[in-house]
Amino acid sequence: MNAPLVLGIETSCDETGIGIVRGRQLLSNTIASSMDEHARYGGVVPEVAARAHLEALQPSIDTALAEAGVTLADLDAVAVTSGPGLAGALMVGVGAAKGLAVALDKPLYAVNHLVGHIAADILDADAGELEYPTVALLVSGGHTSLLLVRDLTSDVELLGETMDDAAGEAFDKVARLLKLPYPGGPEIDRAAADGDPTAIRFPRGLSRASDMASHRYDFSFSGLKTAVARWVEQHEAAGQPVPVADVAASFREAVVDVLVTKALDACARHGVPRLLLGGGVIANKRLRDVALERAAAAGVAVRIPPLRLCTDNGAMIAALAAELISSGRRPSTLAFGADSTLPVTEIQVAEDADAEPPTPATVADAAAPGGAP
Amino acid sequence: MIIGIDTSLGTAVAAIARDGEVLVDEQSANPLGHAEVIGDLLRRATAAAPAPAHVAIGMGPGPFTGLRVGIAAARVYALGRGVPIVPVPSHDGVALGVLLGDALTHADTGRFAVVTDARRREFAFSVYEGLDDDGLPVRLADAALSPRDDLDARLADLEAVRVDATRVSAAMIALAAARAVDAGRTLAGAEPLYLRSPDVVAAHAPKRVS
Ligand SMILES: [Zn+2]
Numbered sequence: 001m002n003a004p005l006v007l008g009i010e011t012s013c014d015e016t017g018i019g020i021v022r023g024r025q026l027l028s029n030t031i032a033s034s035m036d037e038h039a040r041y042g043g044v045v046p047e048v049a050a051r052a053h054l055e056a057l058q059p060s061i062d063t064a065l066a067e068a069g070v071t072l073a074d075l076d077a078v079a080v081t082s083g084p085g086l087a088g089a090l091m092v093g094v095g096a097a098k099g100l101a102v103a104l105d106k107p108l109y110a111v112n113h114l115v116g117h118i119a120a121d122i123l124d125a126d127a128g129e130l131e132y133p134t135v136a137l138l139v140s141g142g143h144t145s146l147l148l149v150r151d152l153t154s155d156v157e158l159l160g161e162t163m164d165d166a167a168g169e170a171f172d173k174v175a176r177l178l179k180l181p182y183p184g185g186p187e188i189d190r191a192a193a194d195g196d197p198t199a200i201r202f203p204r205g206l207s208r209a210s211d212m213a214s215h216r217y218d219f220s221f222s223g224l225k226t227a228v229a230r231w232v233e234q235h236e237a238a239g240q241p242v243p244v245a246d247v248a249a250s251f252r253e254a255v256v257d258v259l260v261t262k263a264l265d266a267c268a269r270h271g272v273p274r275l276l277l278g279g280g281v282i283a284n285k286r287l288r289d290v291a292l293e294r295a296a297a298a299g300v301a302v303r304i305p306p307l308r309l310c311t312d313n314g315a316m317i318a319a320l321a322a323e324l325i326s327s328g329r330r331p332s333t334l335a336f337g338a339d340s341t342l343p344v345t346e347i348q349v350a351e352d353a354d355a356e357p358p359t360p361a362t363v364a365d366a367a368a369p370g371g372a373p
Numbered sequence: 374m375i376i377g378i379d380t381s382l383g384t385a386v387a388a389i390a391r392d393g394e395v396l397v398d399e400q401s402a403n404p405l406g407h408a409e410v411i412g413d414l415l416r417r418a419t420a421a422a423p424a425p426a427h428v429a430i431g432m433g434p435g436p437f438t439g440l441r442v443g444i445a446a447a448r449v450y451a452l453g454r455g456v457p458i459v460p461v462p463s464h465d466g467v468a469l470g471v472l473l474g475d476a477l478t479h480a481d482t483g484r485f486a487v488v489t490d491a492r493r494r495e496f497a498f499s500v501y502e503g504l505d506d507d508g509l510p511v512r513l514a515d516a517a518l519s520p521r522d523d524l525d526a527r528l529a530d531l532e533a534v535r536v537d538a539t540r541v542s543a544a545m546i547a548l549a550a551a552r553a554v555d556a557g558r559t560l561a562g563a564e565p566l567y568l569r570s571p572d573v574v575a576a577h578a579p580k581r582v583s
Contacts, residue, residue: 103453
């Protein structure tokens with residue numbers, strides 16, 4: 001047997017992701033998004049997302065199998081996101097994954113979505129080996145987390161996370177303030193193109209000296225959003241036109257600045273010259289540019305997976321499970337549920353003490369071509 | 374053999390033989406926790422029916438989050454087995470149980486409504502009367518919602534006896550599916566019986582902060 005062939009199911013937010021990997025080789029990364037259905041609400045509506053997952057699952061599995069050129073019978077294992085994420089959305093994926101694992105009588109691996117974002121990196125065949133430890137900054141519409149990764153399958157520590165809105169949510173909310181459509185990220189970017197990022201000095205959340213003791217690596221974007229709202233209201237009240245380009249550019253700069261500053265601070269304080277970026281907001285070019293520029297000045301090497309692997313997807317879930325299998329981990333029991341607040345330290349959920357670990361042949365072969373740990 | 378799955382009220386999984394013999398009929402009474410129990414229940418049913426020809430799914434109505442767990446599991450299980458699914462209104466399963474019970478006890482429930490909790494101060498109900506030649510409950514009115522306080526008056530107008538259901542037997546879902554397959558009939562569409570559009574508030578103007 002070759003490296004383990006794993007199908008991963010991801011339904012934590014508004015993307016139905018079905019991925020198929022063989023060890024570290026990406027065979028399919030199929031994504032169905034319900035983003036358009038959320039546009040008229042200005043943000044992700046959990047019930048709309050959950051209904052869309054149920055509709056998209058089966059066709060997405062069919063598409064992924066066809067693209068990968070494999071059949072369900074070929075699979076060695078099934079993987080699924082147990083959390084964190086939207087509970088009702090996660091449950092669709094958990095139900096589906098259990099149905100598939102029982103039908104095929106194959107092991108099931110229930111894994112952590114955030115650690116999956118890190119695992120996306122190992123599917124990038126051109127990137128070379130992921131070195132440990134690394135700091136990881138994960139930014140999306142659902143999460144903003146700073147992690148210290150000592151080992152993908154066994155040791156991930158949460159350094160900090162957002163105390164209120166995720167960075168992507170802040171983009172959506174400020175876009176609405178500026179009467180721009182959803183999703184806010186690309187709209188703010190477009191509006192900011194001709195703006196002056198230094199025009200308005202918006203606050204950097206949790207960045208004061210007094211915040212450093214208990215929230216050094218935490219984020220807060222609700223104060224920033226309120227500051228933008230107040231600034232816009234005051235301008236409108238004074239009968240002045242709102243300089244949308246400058247507001248957008250200055251807001252974006254505040255978000256980017258606080259994300260990059262805290263990430264590089266974590267690298268410096270932990271003596272780790274490596275930073276991995278992940279999550280859908282990494283699509284923001286300004287964030288990538290600033291991170292690359294300031295990291296280079298600080299002597300920190302930055303890794304950015306291909307964008308299709310940065311947004312939520314099933315391939316990263318399959319990749320994480322394949323690494324777990326290659327490191328000899330036993331499958332999960334069938335008794336886990338969706339955990340909307342699953343801590344990042346729980347890389348795999350409900351590992352079954354009574355289950356057979358993967359066969360030696362699997363581990364040996366899996367370790368050979370990809371160079372597993 | 375047919376595997377039946379219903380998560381419209383609690384979690385139920387069953388396996389029946391082609392002649393209707395019940396091989397496994399499992400229930401988890403917990404109204405929550407569908408995702409936690411569905412895998413183990415399905416594994417037990419599969420052990421009793423290792424080569425099912427169909428997978429019957431209770432399509433609701435029921436609380437959406439739990440309902441979807443069963444439908445997702447059933448659809449993908451069927452995909453994994455390479456067998457077709459047979460969607461069944463969950464109330465049909467309850468009605469079939471009532472009517473088969475009547476036949477055993479020589480009772481006659483007459484016209485009746487299967488009533489389940491729909492949350493938000495509403496009930497879901499479907500009206501039935503007797504079995505047809507295919508052995509399936511005759512559904513006079515498809516599942517609909519009623520405000521809780523209005524239900525009894527509506528059922529009086531329909532001259533239907535109220536039958537409150539607190540569980541749905543997956544074996545009855547499977548049996549209804551078996552009879553529908555035999556008769557070449559379709560009992561429900563492929564989509565869940567949500568009965569409500571996603572309960573959402575459209576984007577409103579941003580709140581003032583100053
Ligand atoms: Zn994510």
